[in-house]
Amino acid sequence: MNILLSKKLMLSKEISENLKELVLSGQLNPGDKLPNEVELANKMEVSRSTLREAVKELVAANVLEVIRGKGTFVTKNPGWKKDPLGVEFMVDKDILLMLFETRILIEPNVAYLAAERADSTDLEKIGQCLGRIKDVVKQHQDYSRQDLEFHQAIAKATKNPIIQRIVPIINESIVQGYQETMNVPGSIDKAIVAHQHIYEAILAKDLLRAQAAMKQHLEVTVNDIKSWMLDIKGCKPLIEENKGGNCSE
Numbered sequence: 001m002n003i004l005l006s007k008k009l010m011l012s013k014e015i016s017e018n019l020k021e022l023v024l025s026g027q028l029n030p031g032d033k034l035p036n037e038v039e040l041a042n043k044m045e046v047s048r049s050t051l052r053e054a055v056k057e058l059v060a061a062n063v064l065e066v067i068r069g070k071g072t073f074v075t076k077n078p079g080w081k082k083d084p085l086g087v088e089f090m091v092d093k094d095i096l097l098m099l100f101e102t103r104i105l106i107e108p109n110v111a112y113l114a115a116e117r118a119d120s121t122d123l124e125k126i127g128q129c130l131g132r133i134k135d136v137v138k139q140h141q142d143y144s145r146q147d148l149e150f151h152q153a154i155a156k157a158t159k160n161p162i163i164q165r166i167v168p169i170i171n172e173s174i175v176q177g178y179q180e181t182m183n184v185p186g187s188i189d190k191a192i193v194a195h196q197h198i199y200e201a202i203l204a205k206d207l208l209r210a211q212a213a214m215k216q217h218l219e220v221t222v223n224d225i226k227s228w229m230l231d232i233k234g235c236k237p238l239i240e241e242n243k244g245g246n247c248s249e
Helices: 002-024 037-044 048-060 095-117 120-138 144-157 161-181 187-203 207-232
Strands: 064-067 071-074
Touching (some): 002 048, 037 048, 095 120, 095 144, 095 187, 095 207, 120 144, 120 187, 144 161
Antiparallel strands (some): 064 071
C-alpha cells in the first residue's frame, strides 16, 4: 500500500512539474485557462485523482488558481505568494516602521533605475496611476490601492523582474499604514505633492532627483507614522531610544 501511495505521489509530482514547465516555457501564460479535468487527465495519460493532486500542489505554490464554476487558470503572477515574508504573523509593535525602513533602503534606488530605463509606455502608466490617486483623494476616499499601483508601476519600469516582485511583496504588507496615517494633518496633501515630484523626476530622466524624491517621500511617511503612534497611542516606537512609554507597555 505504501509503495502504491509513493508511486502516486511521484506521478503527481511529475505531472505538476510538467504543468509548471508549460508555464515557464510560455505555452501557458498568466490568465490562461487549462482544459477541463477529464480532457487534461486524458492528455497527460493519468487518473483524475493524480491530476487533482498535481493541481493542488501548483495552487499551493500560486502557479494555478481554481475559480469555482469557471475552471483552473494560471495565476496573474505565477509563484508569487501574497505574504511570503509572513508579516501577518509578526507581532512586533514596530513592524510597520520596519517595513518602511526596508522601503527606504530599496525604493529610492528603484526610482533611480526607473528614471534611467522607463520607456514611453512606462511613463504613461506611472502618470495614469498618479492621476487615479488624485481623483480618489478628491472624492475623499481611501487611495491605498492606487498608491500601491503607482509604486508597482515604477518597479515595472526598471525592467528588472526581481524588483518587480520584491516591491509588491513589501508594499502589500503596509496597506494598514495608509489607514493609520491618513488622519495625520497634512499627510495626504504631502503624499500627493511627493508623488508628483517623483513622477516629474522619472519623466525628466533625472536619476538622482528621482532617487532623492522617493527617499524624501518615504522618510516623511515614516515621520507621519511616528506622529500617529505618539498622538493616538501615546507611545514612541521601540526602535527609537526614548524616555517615555513605548508601544509594548
